[in-house]
Amino acid sequence: xxxxxxxxxxxxxxxxxxxxxxxxxxxxxxxxxxxxxxxxxxxxxxxxxxxxxxxxxxxxxxxxxxxxxxxxxxxxxxxxxxxxx
Amino acid sequence: xxxxxxxxxxxxxxxxxxxxxxxxxxxxxxxxxxxxxxxxxxxxxxxxxxxxxxxxxxxxxxxxxxxxxxxxxxxxxxxxxxxxxxxxxxxxxxxxxxxxxxxxxxxxxxxxxxxxxxxxxxxxxxxxxxxxxxxxxxxxxxxxxxxxxxxxxxxxxxxxxxxxxxxxxxxxxxxxxxxxxxxxxxxxxxxxxxxxxxxxxxxxxxxxxxxxxxxxxxxxxxxxxxxxxxxxxxxxxxxxxxxxxxxxxxxxxxxxxxxxxxxxxxxxxxxxxxxxxxxxxxxxxxxxxxxxxxxxxxxxxxxxxxxxxxxxxxxxxxxxxxxx
Numbered sequence: 297x298x299x300x301x302x303x304x305x306x307x308x309x310x311x312x313x314x315x316x317x318x319x320x321x322x323x324x325x326x327x328x329x330x331x332x333x334x335x336x337x338x339x340x341x342x343x344x345x346x347x348x349x350x351x352x353x354x355x356x357x358x359x360x361x362x363x364x365x366x367x368x369x370x371x372x373x374x375x376x377x378x379x380x381x
Numbered sequence: 382x383x384x385x386x387x388x389x390x391x392x393x394x395x396x397x398x399x400x401x402x403x404x405x406x407x408x409x410x411x412x413x414x415x416x417x418x419x420x421x422x423x424x425x426x427x428x429x430x431x432x433x434x435x436x437x438x439x440x441x442x443x444x445x446x447x448x449x450x451x452x453x454x455x456x457x458x459x460x461x462x463x464x465x466x467x468x469x470x471x472x473x474x475x476x477x478x479x480x481x482x483x484x485x486x487x488x489x490x491x492x493x494x495x496x497x498x499x500x501x502x503x504x505x506x507x508x509x510x511x512x513x514x515x516x517x518x519x520x521x522x523x524x525x526x527x528x529x530x531x532x533x534x535x536x537x538x539x540x541x542x543x544x545x546x547x548x549x550x551x552x553x554x555x556x557x558x559x560x561x562x563x564x565x566x567x568x569x570x571x572x573x574x575x576x577x578x579x580x581x582x583x584x585x586x587x588x589x590x591x592x593x594x595x596x597x598x599x600x601x602x603x604x605x606x607x608x609x610x611x612x613x614x615x616x617x618x619x620x621x622x623x624x625x626x627x628x629x630x631x632x633x634x635x636x637x638x639x640x641x642x643x644x645x646x647x648x649x650x651x652x653x654x655x656x657x658x659x660x661x662x663x664x665x666x667x668x669x670x671x672x673x674x675x676x677x678x679x680x681x682x683x684x685x686x687x688x689x690x691x692x693x694x695x696x697x698x699x700x701x702x703x704x705x
Contacts, residue, residue: 335413336655339635343642354604355635360405363412 298349298378303371306348310341328370329363338362351378383411386546389425389535403538410547413634417550417662420444424530425546433531433591437471440528441480444553448524449484456488457557463494463518467505467525467666469693470532470592481524494518502583503630503692504574505666506556507700511572513558514700524555527665532585534593539586544602545594548633550662554670565677567686567702574698575613579605583693606632606691607639613697614643614689621645622701625685628672631658632691640689665692680704 308323311331318331332338342362346353353374355362361373386407390400420440427433464485466477475483478495498505506525513521529549534542562568579597582605586595596602627650629637634655641651657672664671669690676686687701 329408329412333413335415335634336638338412339638342635343638352604354601356600356603360402360409363409364405 298351298375300371300375302349303345303374304367306345307341307367307371309348310344314340324368324371325366327363327366332363345374349374349378353377382417382547383407385425386411386543393536393538395538399538403540403543406540407543407547410544413659415659415662418552418664419530420528420551421530424533425535427531427533427535428590430590434471437528437531438473440531440551441468441471441473441477441526444526444528445477445480445484445524448526448553448555449481452485452488452522452555452557457520457559459520460488460490461485461493461520461522461557463496463513463521464489465509465513465521465523466495466497467499467501467509467523468497468527469500469502469505469665470528472499477524477526481522500693501666502694502696503632503663503665503668504690504694504696504698505692506554506670507572507666507688507690507698508574508696510556510558510569510700511574511698514569514572518558519560521558522555523558524553525666525670526553527551527667529665532592532594534588534591536590537588537593539593539595541586541596541599542593544596544599548663549594550664552661552664552667552671554667554674556670556673562705564705565680566705567673567677568705569700569702571702572698572700573617574696575616577609577612577695577697579609579695582606582609582695603633603635606636606695609695610636610640610691610697611643613691613699614640617697617699619644619687619689619699622685622687625687625701626650626676626680627654628669628676628686628688629654630669630690630692631655631663631672633663634658636691666690677704 421436464478476497482489509523528551581597584595585592684704691697
Protein backbone atom coordinates (compact mmCIF):
# COMPACT_ATOMS: atom_id res chain seq x y z
CA UNK A 297 0.00 0.00 0.00
CA UNK A 298 1.30 3.44 -0.93
CA UNK A 299 1.19 6.11 1.77
CA UNK A 300 1.30 9.87 1.49
CA UNK A 301 4.83 10.19 2.89
CA UNK A 302 6.17 7.75 0.28
CA UNK A 303 4.50 9.67 -2.54
CA UNK A 304 5.84 13.02 -1.37
CA UNK A 305 9.34 11.59 -0.96
CA UNK A 306 9.23 10.19 -4.49
CA UNK A 307 8.04 13.55 -5.82
CA UNK A 308 10.70 15.46 -3.90
CA UNK A 309 13.38 13.07 -5.12
CA UNK A 310 12.43 13.76 -8.75
CA UNK A 311 12.71 17.51 -8.30
CA UNK A 312 15.97 17.23 -6.36
CA UNK A 313 17.44 15.26 -9.27
CA UNK A 314 15.99 17.20 -12.17
CA UNK A 315 15.27 20.69 -10.84
CA UNK A 316 17.90 21.19 -8.12
CA UNK A 317 17.54 24.99 -8.19
CA UNK A 318 13.88 24.94 -7.18
CA UNK A 319 13.50 25.70 -3.43
CA UNK A 320 11.60 22.88 -1.74
CA UNK A 321 10.89 24.45 1.67
CA UNK A 322 7.17 24.69 0.78
CA UNK A 323 7.12 21.65 -1.49
CA UNK A 324 3.62 20.48 -0.59
CA UNK A 325 2.17 23.87 -1.52
CA UNK A 326 3.84 24.02 -4.94
CA UNK A 327 2.24 22.90 -8.22
CA UNK A 328 3.92 20.82 -10.92
CA UNK A 329 2.61 23.31 -13.48
CA UNK A 330 4.65 26.08 -11.83
CA UNK A 331 7.90 24.11 -11.86
CA UNK A 332 7.74 21.99 -15.01
CA UNK A 333 7.62 23.74 -18.36
CA UNK A 334 7.84 20.85 -20.82
CA UNK A 335 5.50 17.91 -21.41
CA UNK A 336 8.51 15.60 -21.61
CA UNK A 337 9.49 16.55 -18.05
CA UNK A 338 5.91 16.07 -16.88
CA UNK A 339 5.93 12.57 -18.40
CA UNK A 340 9.29 11.84 -16.79
CA UNK A 341 7.79 12.98 -13.47
CA UNK A 342 4.86 10.54 -13.85
CA UNK A 343 7.11 7.68 -14.96
CA UNK A 344 9.44 8.36 -12.01
CA UNK A 345 6.49 8.09 -9.62
CA UNK A 346 5.37 4.85 -11.28
CA UNK A 347 8.83 3.38 -10.92
CA UNK A 348 9.39 4.51 -7.33
CA UNK A 349 5.93 3.62 -6.08
CA UNK A 350 5.47 0.44 -8.13
CA UNK A 351 2.08 1.54 -9.43
CA UNK A 352 0.67 2.39 -12.82
CA UNK A 353 -0.53 5.98 -12.96
CA UNK A 354 -3.30 6.74 -15.39
CA UNK A 355 -2.70 10.29 -16.64
CA UNK A 356 -6.26 10.48 -17.97
CA UNK A 357 -7.64 9.75 -14.51
CA UNK A 358 -5.45 12.39 -12.90
CA UNK A 359 -6.14 14.72 -15.82
CA UNK A 360 -5.61 18.42 -15.29
CA UNK A 361 -5.03 17.84 -11.57
CA UNK A 362 -1.46 17.03 -12.60
CA UNK A 363 -0.77 20.69 -13.25
CA UNK A 364 -3.48 22.51 -11.31
CA UNK A 365 -3.20 20.77 -7.90
CA UNK A 366 -0.43 21.25 -5.35
CA UNK A 367 1.99 18.38 -4.72
CA UNK A 368 0.32 17.82 -1.37
CA UNK A 369 -3.11 17.53 -2.99
CA UNK A 370 -1.67 15.39 -5.77
CA UNK A 371 -0.15 13.05 -3.18
CA UNK A 372 -3.62 12.65 -1.62
CA UNK A 373 -5.09 11.88 -5.06
CA UNK A 374 -2.39 9.31 -5.82
CA UNK A 375 -2.85 7.58 -2.47
CA UNK A 376 -6.61 7.45 -3.12
CA UNK A 377 -5.98 6.10 -6.63
CA UNK A 378 -3.64 3.35 -5.46
CA UNK A 379 -6.15 2.39 -2.78
CA UNK A 380 -8.82 2.12 -5.44
CA UNK A 381 -10.50 5.40 -4.45
CA UNK B 382 -3.19 27.52 -29.78
CA UNK B 383 -4.20 27.85 -26.14
CA UNK B 384 -5.26 31.46 -26.66
CA UNK B 385 -7.28 30.51 -29.75
CA UNK B 386 -9.05 27.69 -27.93
CA UNK B 387 -9.63 29.90 -24.90
CA UNK B 388 -11.33 32.47 -27.14
CA UNK B 389 -13.45 29.78 -28.77
CA UNK B 390 -14.54 28.19 -25.48
CA UNK B 391 -15.49 31.61 -24.16
CA UNK B 392 -17.98 31.92 -27.02
CA UNK B 393 -19.73 28.63 -26.14
CA UNK B 394 -23.09 28.78 -24.43
CA UNK B 395 -22.06 26.63 -21.50
CA UNK B 396 -21.73 27.29 -17.77
CA UNK B 397 -18.61 29.12 -16.61
CA UNK B 398 -17.76 26.11 -14.43
CA UNK B 399 -17.93 23.75 -17.42
CA UNK B 400 -15.86 26.07 -19.62
CA UNK B 401 -13.26 26.58 -16.91
CA UNK B 402 -12.88 22.81 -16.36
CA UNK B 403 -12.54 22.24 -20.09
CA UNK B 404 -9.92 24.97 -20.35
CA UNK B 405 -7.89 23.32 -17.57
CA UNK B 406 -8.11 20.06 -19.51
CA UNK B 407 -6.87 21.83 -22.65
CA UNK B 408 -4.07 23.43 -20.61
CA UNK B 409 -2.86 19.95 -19.66
CA UNK B 410 -3.11 18.66 -23.23
CA UNK B 411 -1.12 21.60 -24.60
CA UNK B 412 1.39 21.58 -21.75
CA UNK B 413 4.93 22.53 -22.84
CA UNK B 414 6.18 23.90 -26.14
CA UNK B 415 4.51 22.20 -29.06
CA UNK B 416 3.60 23.48 -32.51
CA UNK B 417 1.53 22.25 -35.46
CA UNK B 418 0.59 23.13 -38.99
CA UNK B 419 -3.07 23.89 -39.66
CA UNK B 420 -4.42 24.08 -43.21
CA UNK B 421 -7.56 25.98 -42.26
CA UNK B 422 -6.86 28.89 -39.95
CA UNK B 423 -10.59 29.11 -39.10
CA UNK B 424 -10.81 25.50 -37.98
CA UNK B 425 -12.09 26.45 -34.54
CA UNK B 426 -15.03 28.23 -36.13
CA UNK B 427 -16.34 25.48 -38.42
CA UNK B 428 -20.09 25.59 -37.88
CA UNK B 429 -21.80 23.32 -40.37
CA UNK B 430 -21.22 20.29 -42.61
CA UNK B 431 -20.24 22.39 -45.62
CA UNK B 432 -17.56 24.20 -43.57
CA UNK B 433 -15.89 20.89 -42.71
CA UNK B 434 -16.31 19.34 -46.18
CA UNK B 435 -15.07 22.46 -47.99
CA UNK B 436 -12.11 22.65 -45.65
CA UNK B 437 -11.30 18.98 -46.32
CA UNK B 438 -11.46 19.37 -50.10
CA UNK B 439 -9.31 22.51 -50.03
CA UNK B 440 -6.73 20.82 -47.81
CA UNK B 441 -6.55 17.75 -50.07
CA UNK B 442 -6.08 19.95 -53.15
CA UNK B 443 -3.35 21.94 -51.41
CA UNK B 444 -1.63 18.76 -50.22
CA UNK B 445 -1.85 17.05 -53.62
CA UNK B 446 -0.30 20.07 -55.34
CA UNK B 447 2.51 20.25 -52.79
CA UNK B 448 3.33 16.53 -53.03
CA UNK B 449 3.21 16.53 -56.84
CA UNK B 450 5.53 19.53 -56.99
CA UNK B 451 8.03 17.63 -54.81
CA UNK B 452 7.79 14.54 -57.04
CA UNK B 453 8.17 16.56 -60.24
CA UNK B 454 11.33 18.12 -58.83
CA UNK B 455 12.97 14.67 -58.61
CA UNK B 456 10.83 12.43 -60.81
CA UNK B 457 11.12 8.65 -61.11
CA UNK B 458 12.49 7.39 -64.42
CA UNK B 459 9.22 5.65 -65.30
CA UNK B 460 5.54 6.10 -64.44
CA UNK B 461 4.13 4.75 -61.19
CA UNK B 462 2.41 1.37 -61.45
CA UNK B 463 0.18 2.20 -58.52
CA UNK B 464 -0.85 5.24 -56.48
CA UNK B 465 -2.42 4.80 -53.06
CA UNK B 466 -4.15 7.76 -51.41
CA UNK B 467 -4.56 7.74 -47.64
CA UNK B 468 -6.68 9.87 -45.35
CA UNK B 469 -8.94 9.12 -42.39
CA UNK B 470 -10.74 12.46 -42.11
CA UNK B 471 -13.11 12.91 -45.00
CA UNK B 472 -14.69 11.66 -48.19
CA UNK B 473 -14.16 12.94 -51.72
CA UNK B 474 -14.96 11.84 -55.26
CA UNK B 475 -12.78 11.98 -57.27
CA UNK B 476 -10.59 10.51 -54.56
CA UNK B 477 -7.09 11.36 -53.39
CA UNK B 478 -5.27 8.91 -55.69
CA UNK B 479 -7.22 10.18 -58.70
CA UNK B 480 -6.41 13.80 -57.86
CA UNK B 481 -2.71 12.99 -57.42
CA UNK B 482 -2.57 11.02 -60.68
CA UNK B 483 -4.26 13.90 -62.53
CA UNK B 484 -1.60 16.29 -61.30
CA UNK B 485 1.29 13.91 -62.03
CA UNK B 486 0.75 13.98 -65.80
CA UNK B 487 3.15 11.61 -67.55
CA UNK B 488 4.38 10.19 -64.25
CA UNK B 489 1.19 8.15 -64.09
CA UNK B 490 -0.43 6.41 -67.02
CA UNK B 491 -3.84 5.03 -67.95
CA UNK B 492 -2.82 1.70 -66.50
CA UNK B 493 -1.71 3.08 -63.13
CA UNK B 494 -3.66 1.39 -60.36
CA UNK B 495 -5.39 3.95 -58.16
CA UNK B 496 -6.80 3.15 -54.77
CA UNK B 497 -7.79 5.17 -51.73
CA UNK B 498 -7.31 3.75 -48.25
CA UNK B 499 -9.55 5.44 -45.72
CA UNK B 500 -10.53 4.86 -42.09
CA UNK B 501 -7.17 3.23 -41.41
CA UNK B 502 -5.90 5.71 -38.82
CA UNK B 503 -2.33 6.41 -37.81
CA UNK B 504 -0.94 3.05 -38.97
CA UNK B 505 -2.23 3.42 -42.54
CA UNK B 506 1.07 4.31 -44.23
CA UNK B 507 3.08 1.57 -42.55
CA UNK B 508 0.38 -0.96 -43.42
CA UNK B 509 0.26 0.35 -47.01
CA UNK B 510 4.03 -0.19 -47.21
CA UNK B 511 3.47 -3.73 -45.95
CA UNK B 512 0.88 -4.25 -48.69
CA UNK B 513 3.17 -2.98 -51.45
CA UNK B 514 6.24 -4.79 -50.13
CA UNK B 515 4.35 -8.09 -50.17
CA UNK B 516 2.94 -7.55 -53.70
CA UNK B 517 4.16 -7.72 -57.27
CA UNK B 518 3.82 -3.94 -57.68
CA UNK B 519 7.18 -2.61 -58.84
CA UNK B 520 6.86 1.13 -58.55
CA UNK B 521 4.26 2.47 -56.13
CA UNK B 522 3.48 5.84 -54.65
CA UNK B 523 1.82 5.98 -51.23
CA UNK B 524 0.44 9.44 -50.48
CA UNK B 525 -0.96 10.31 -47.06
CA UNK B 526 -2.94 13.48 -46.40
CA UNK B 527 -4.32 14.07 -42.95
CA UNK B 528 -6.02 17.45 -42.56
CA UNK B 529 -7.07 16.53 -39.03
CA UNK B 530 -8.23 20.05 -38.20
CA UNK B 531 -11.15 19.61 -40.60
CA UNK B 532 -12.72 17.31 -38.01
CA UNK B 533 -12.48 19.76 -35.11
CA UNK B 534 -15.94 20.26 -33.64
CA UNK B 535 -15.69 23.56 -31.79
CA UNK B 536 -19.29 23.34 -30.61
CA UNK B 537 -18.94 20.05 -28.76
CA UNK B 538 -17.74 20.10 -25.16
CA UNK B 539 -16.92 16.35 -25.26
CA UNK B 540 -13.45 15.96 -23.81
CA UNK B 541 -12.42 13.40 -26.43
CA UNK B 542 -13.20 16.00 -29.10
CA UNK B 543 -10.83 18.50 -27.46
CA UNK B 544 -8.25 15.80 -26.84
CA UNK B 545 -8.22 15.22 -30.60
CA UNK B 546 -8.06 18.92 -31.40
CA UNK B 547 -5.10 19.39 -29.06
CA UNK B 548 -3.28 16.21 -30.13
CA UNK B 549 -3.34 16.45 -33.90
CA UNK B 550 -1.80 18.64 -36.56
CA UNK B 551 -2.34 18.74 -40.33
CA UNK B 552 0.16 17.41 -42.84
CA UNK B 553 0.96 15.41 -45.93
CA UNK B 554 3.75 13.10 -47.06
CA UNK B 555 4.46 10.45 -49.65
CA UNK B 556 6.60 7.35 -49.93
CA UNK B 557 7.90 5.99 -53.21
CA UNK B 558 8.27 2.21 -52.96
CA UNK B 559 10.18 0.51 -55.74
CA UNK B 560 11.76 -2.85 -56.43
CA UNK B 561 14.81 -0.91 -57.66
CA UNK B 562 17.28 0.47 -55.11
CA UNK B 563 17.54 4.25 -54.99
CA UNK B 564 19.85 6.88 -53.53
CA UNK B 565 19.24 7.37 -49.78
CA UNK B 566 16.51 4.73 -49.88
CA UNK B 567 15.62 2.12 -47.30
CA UNK B 568 15.69 -1.51 -48.39
CA UNK B 569 12.68 -2.89 -46.51
CA UNK B 570 13.75 -6.06 -44.70
CA UNK B 571 10.67 -6.85 -42.64
CA UNK B 572 7.10 -5.66 -42.22
CA UNK B 573 4.63 -6.89 -39.64
CA UNK B 574 1.27 -5.82 -38.27
CA UNK B 575 -0.77 -6.73 -35.21
CA UNK B 576 -4.41 -6.25 -34.43
CA UNK B 577 -5.47 -5.96 -30.81
CA UNK B 578 -8.80 -6.42 -29.13
CA UNK B 579 -9.50 -2.79 -28.20
CA UNK B 580 -11.38 -2.13 -31.45
CA UNK B 581 -13.48 0.66 -30.00
CA UNK B 582 -10.65 2.51 -28.28
CA UNK B 583 -10.35 5.23 -30.94
CA UNK B 584 -13.50 6.15 -32.83
CA UNK B 585 -15.04 8.82 -34.96
CA UNK B 586 -18.09 10.16 -33.14
CA UNK B 587 -20.51 12.56 -34.80
CA UNK B 588 -22.87 15.31 -33.88
CA UNK B 589 -25.52 16.92 -36.05
CA UNK B 590 -22.97 18.46 -38.44
CA UNK B 591 -19.92 16.24 -38.92
CA UNK B 592 -17.60 13.60 -37.53
CA UNK B 593 -15.39 14.36 -34.55
CA UNK B 594 -12.65 12.63 -32.57
CA UNK B 595 -13.93 10.09 -30.06
CA UNK B 596 -12.52 7.75 -27.46
CA UNK B 597 -14.40 4.79 -25.98
CA UNK B 598 -13.28 5.22 -22.37
CA UNK B 599 -11.40 8.51 -22.02
CA UNK B 600 -10.23 7.84 -18.47
CA UNK B 601 -8.60 4.55 -19.48
CA UNK B 602 -7.24 5.72 -22.84
CA UNK B 603 -3.53 6.14 -22.03
CA UNK B 604 -3.40 2.93 -20.04
CA UNK B 605 -5.16 0.87 -22.69
CA UNK B 606 -3.01 2.26 -25.51
CA UNK B 607 0.14 1.47 -23.57
CA UNK B 608 -1.06 -2.07 -22.81
CA UNK B 609 -2.05 -2.73 -26.41
CA UNK B 610 1.26 -1.51 -27.82
CA UNK B 611 3.29 -3.48 -25.29
CA UNK B 612 1.31 -6.62 -26.19
CA UNK B 613 2.03 -5.96 -29.87
CA UNK B 614 5.75 -5.49 -29.27
CA UNK B 615 5.89 -8.87 -27.55
CA UNK B 616 3.78 -10.57 -30.22
CA UNK B 617 5.72 -9.08 -33.13
CA UNK B 618 9.04 -10.11 -31.57
CA UNK B 619 10.69 -6.84 -32.39
CA UNK B 620 14.40 -7.34 -32.06
CA UNK B 621 16.80 -4.86 -30.58
CA UNK B 622 19.34 -4.01 -33.26
CA UNK B 623 22.39 -2.27 -31.74
CA UNK B 624 22.83 1.21 -33.20
CA UNK B 625 19.53 1.14 -35.12
CA UNK B 626 17.73 4.41 -35.78
CA UNK B 627 14.10 4.55 -34.72
CA UNK B 628 10.95 6.31 -35.84
CA UNK B 629 7.98 5.92 -33.51
CA UNK B 630 4.58 7.37 -34.31
CA UNK B 631 4.19 10.38 -31.98
CA UNK B 632 0.86 9.47 -30.42
CA UNK B 633 1.94 11.38 -27.32
CA UNK B 634 5.01 12.03 -25.21
CA UNK B 635 4.02 9.55 -22.49
CA UNK B 636 3.68 6.74 -24.99
CA UNK B 637 6.94 7.67 -26.75
CA UNK B 638 8.94 7.66 -23.54
CA UNK B 639 7.39 4.51 -22.08
CA UNK B 640 7.81 2.60 -25.37
CA UNK B 641 11.40 3.72 -25.66
CA UNK B 642 12.07 2.28 -22.21
CA UNK B 643 10.42 -1.00 -23.16
CA UNK B 644 12.34 -1.25 -26.44
CA UNK B 645 15.64 -0.20 -24.87
CA UNK B 646 15.86 2.92 -27.02
CA UNK B 647 18.00 5.68 -25.56
CA UNK B 648 16.94 9.33 -25.49
CA UNK B 649 19.14 10.37 -28.44
CA UNK B 650 17.59 7.66 -30.64
CA UNK B 651 14.09 8.66 -29.57
CA UNK B 652 14.78 12.37 -30.10
CA UNK B 653 13.73 12.57 -33.81
CA UNK B 654 10.26 11.30 -32.88
CA UNK B 655 10.00 13.70 -29.94
CA UNK B 656 11.25 16.59 -32.09
CA UNK B 657 8.62 15.79 -34.72
CA UNK B 658 5.86 15.78 -32.11
CA UNK B 659 7.08 19.14 -30.77
CA UNK B 660 7.19 20.78 -34.18
CA UNK B 661 4.22 19.15 -35.95
CA UNK B 662 2.16 17.38 -33.24
CA UNK B 663 0.55 14.08 -34.24
CA UNK B 664 -0.21 14.17 -37.98
CA UNK B 665 -1.77 10.69 -37.94
CA UNK B 666 -0.47 8.44 -40.74
CA UNK B 667 1.66 11.28 -42.13
CA UNK B 668 3.96 11.64 -39.12
CA UNK B 669 5.93 8.41 -39.50
CA UNK B 670 6.94 9.39 -43.06
CA UNK B 671 8.23 12.78 -41.92
CA UNK B 672 10.28 11.17 -39.14
CA UNK B 673 11.63 8.54 -41.58
CA UNK B 674 12.58 11.24 -44.09
CA UNK B 675 14.63 12.97 -41.40
CA UNK B 676 16.34 9.73 -40.42
CA UNK B 677 17.09 8.80 -44.05
CA UNK B 678 18.68 12.19 -44.67
CA UNK B 679 21.19 11.60 -41.88
CA UNK B 680 21.71 7.84 -42.03
CA UNK B 681 24.77 6.14 -43.45
CA UNK B 682 24.69 3.23 -45.85
CA UNK B 683 24.18 -0.07 -44.05
CA UNK B 684 22.49 1.43 -41.00
CA UNK B 685 19.28 -0.15 -39.75
CA UNK B 686 16.11 1.91 -39.44
CA UNK B 687 13.11 0.56 -37.53
CA UNK B 688 9.70 2.15 -37.33
CA UNK B 689 6.56 1.56 -35.35
CA UNK B 690 3.06 3.01 -35.73
CA UNK B 691 0.01 2.52 -33.56
CA UNK B 692 -3.56 3.70 -33.85
CA UNK B 693 -7.23 3.02 -34.37
CA UNK B 694 -8.20 -0.59 -34.82
CA UNK B 695 -6.40 -1.15 -32.50
CA UNK B 696 -3.47 -1.70 -34.83
CA UNK B 697 0.28 -1.69 -34.42
CA UNK B 698 2.43 -1.80 -37.55
CA UNK B 699 6.17 -2.36 -37.62
CA UNK B 700 8.82 -2.30 -40.30
CA UNK B 701 12.58 -2.36 -40.50
CA UNK B 702 15.05 -1.77 -43.26
CA UNK B 703 18.62 -1.07 -44.19
CA UNK B 704 19.82 2.23 -45.60
CA UNK B 705 21.09 1.81 -49.14
